[in-house]
Amino acid sequence: MNGTNPASLPAMVYIVGAGPGDPDLLTVKAQKLLTQADVILFADSLVPRQMLGGVRPDAEIIRTANRTLEDILPIMIDRVKNGRSVVRLHSGDPTLYGAVYEQMRRLAEAGVDFEIVPGISAFQDAAAKLKVELTVPELVQTIILTRISGRATSVPSREELAGLAAHQASLCLYLSARHVEKAQEQLIAHYPPETRVAICYRLGWPDEKIRVVPLEKMAQVTREEDLIRTTLYIISPALGTEATARSGLYNPEHSHLFRKSK
Template structure:
């Protein structure tokens, strides 16, 4: 069952919420409303900073899940729902990528527990905003690819191999890649030029956020010099170069459309 808009979070239900990359002000209004009224909050503490919980109820039960398996998390959620609580399951960024929610959803359906998904802002969107840029520049690049590197927990299918995606020379947003950055740089250099701008974005929205803007040939060295292993995303994009003259036709006086003849 999918829940519709409610002024209070429902008791006996789970709200799976995308918390955004770290800045609590990037929570959606809906996420904030439910989070601050929930009885129980299970949160992925490795990627959700404590500041995200600053406005929750003083008597809310807070359960960090970084040290728990799915087999421990699901019974916790169903137990609290059966006790009549409103339950929040808080993940970083947006739920639609790399959030391991699919297996939780299957578990909730199997237990006949009502749930709702509330989207969040993904790390790449927050990074682009911090860089003050659009990732689709007319005449330069019109496609954004979101991808990752295979890790011990999840393998990327062969058809989505990084070098084959790099061949598009699109704006490439690379998650979960810092541990493999030398290999990544080699693969990207097969198609992007050595001076393609790369933004190395560490803990966007966290109090210790840092961003380095470097040419592609310095991507690996800069990551290693700064000991970047976790919570780092890479934006590789021609759009990060200076694009002073770029202009879309949308607001051009010589361009008319349905709403502006």
């Protein structure tokens, strides 16, 4: 991104996924919007400043970590109604734990047009850095994205972690580090204690840490290394496994519409 200028954008709100924190993982569309927007609102506690490296020098930058939705929405609505383009920059993908539903609803009520631009989620970046596939043939074919109930958000009883863990799928646990002992207790009731867990702290940030430990050490390592904020856990049979089964997709013995078996 070079920050030189840009053709103007239509006056609307662009709800943009910043990815986990690495500017190189922004989508091309997200980069273009950031270089062109008149106004950028970003959650500075979750999105590092480095994501704004190519914005226009005259862009209005508004930090939102200390603001409520009631503070943020009037700003976005006002700027759009005054003919300015607004990027609302969210960490990861805005549709996953991004609290975007309430923003979209109120923007629609105010007659303000908006667009959602997806971003890479932390679980995708984590799997790439761990060099694993979370869906290994004959081992695990399901990915569950979830969280444990916290102070700000309660999880419906039908989605409690203990019930989801019973599937022994690749489970990606967001927003749960402050309740890690409770999470470990519920997980270990279904996964073997030696199951590998990746503790992924501030992925894409300069102080990123990834620790792979047995499930029985998940809470201990989290506390010892103070990995509380912006932490993702991946619990999966695919971690630390040398799988021998293979997909039929590129198997010479498997035929499909575009290829006959050999």
